[in-house]
Amino acid sequence: MAQGRLSFYCSAQEDWCQLMARSFEESSGIRVDMTRKSSGETYAQVKAEESNPRGDIWWGGTGDPHLQAAEEGLTEEYISPMRDQLHPWAIAQAESAGNRTIGIYSGALGFGFNRDLLASNNLPEPACWEDLTKPEFKGHVQMANPNSSGTAYTALATMVQLFGEEAGFDYMKRLHANVNQYTKSGSAPIKAAGQGETTVGIVFLHDAVATAVAGFPVSIVAPCEGTGYEIGSMSIIKGARNMDQAKAFYDWALSAEAQSLALQVNAFQVMSNMAAESSDLAPNMDLIKLIDYDFVKYGSSEERRRLLEKWDNDVSRLPQ
Template structure:
């Protein structure tokens, strides 16, 4: 099996070998969605085209850093999945190749707008709203109230019970940061995050990890995209899914071709497939519940109805800026991460 995850224990030697043979593959892809979807997409594309794909799963921020690091001599051909504002940052830095895929005429309006915003360098594949989920059994056993709003999560009663990813590695968490700024204003958002950090024992690398931990009973509340929580709930986890009362943000997951890709024609074939009804059906086939961007693709039966969720008018142009990303992540590091560490040592 060629598919790997960046979190797998004991795979360092195997991963090293896999990356050494990556250049011999027909296509090299970094995948920013759930591991099951990465594998399903890889298998479906190989079956359709007969091409051999080397696909590796990483968090969105890690993917951007990897592509930056290989800028002078790219190994990766395609970046598939992960939050769109991070794809926009890569496009703004000249890391992505312009390409208008097949099926673009079937893209929903939000996906067409995203494509234009990227300068034709990134295509929207799916959408999903941000929120959180709590493990009802854990909160009941601890006799703490159930949260319904962002502001609730800073309550000292949830000390040690909240998980969130680090926005330096996770596109999901960067969406949390951008959402709170748009809801509260920047200074108030950082004050909120500093208070929230007191309830978070540690920040995860992956954006889906918090809600998976809540599903397993390892934490009480996981902040993540709602579709990731739905997947865990359908698997039997005692989760209650919350769209925060103040409103929330959303992601447009994207696909981009890396500038200077060695396997450019095959990369274009992959993007075409990713934007097709068959390619987008691999999400539901792997148990995922994002909303596909192709109007002809079937909506997963359990996909959240985002029309019922109070949404911010998410500013992809601002938060897709490399300068904004660097500035906000530096501020997060200094005021939230280092601030939380200082509190712990007092």
């Protein structure tokens, strides 16, 4: 059995993070210290710790902040012997970042709504992004803050690519008028919808499926205009104190066995290992109208910073 420790930064759902940490401990004998934060928060932590890295590996969360970290030299180049088992989109993610990150799962953006709340408020069933900006949905929509949440940044970048920048920001302003809260975590809005605290939550569709599978009255919508998607990613932190352990985790986390653990915690993403088990309940990416999301551009440090500043200045300060 291998020895040593691993400082594991995780940006997926809490129970999945815990399962990955404990399962790797059992298979390797390496002790894992896990910290769970959203992808935007984890990027900020890795950046803040650049001169004295505390983490060894960062697993999960949307790919954009992983790409930004790669561009800024915060993560380590590594080519895993497991790469030949992965879908082409996972390898393309790695190649676009100089092999400083890699795709571990994929998931489409959309929203879910609480059927009971929709009915009690006499609201029409939303099918499109545009529906969420209608006056009758004022106070009924929740999404995360794109500064802290990779999910919400994907939503912002999606609108810019789907409608063009001017029209995309116009959409975000009109949506803002109907938003009741910007959460820190990307999955929080659909949990709130499930519990009846908001009618609509803008999230990745796999999170909406998980809420529905848990028994909440949630319906899932892939918006009619088309939508963006994420490539959840994994990166080794540059200057990691436990580099051998980090590479061992990286290789293990790309295996079909490790990726199939997702089903134990109702994580319904499309996994990057071609042999990983998948659920019939997972959103079928082939049936969703996906945009040609430009991961390189919208994962770049400059573009990400520019869009977030514009959102802060032009959208978030508007009255609601």
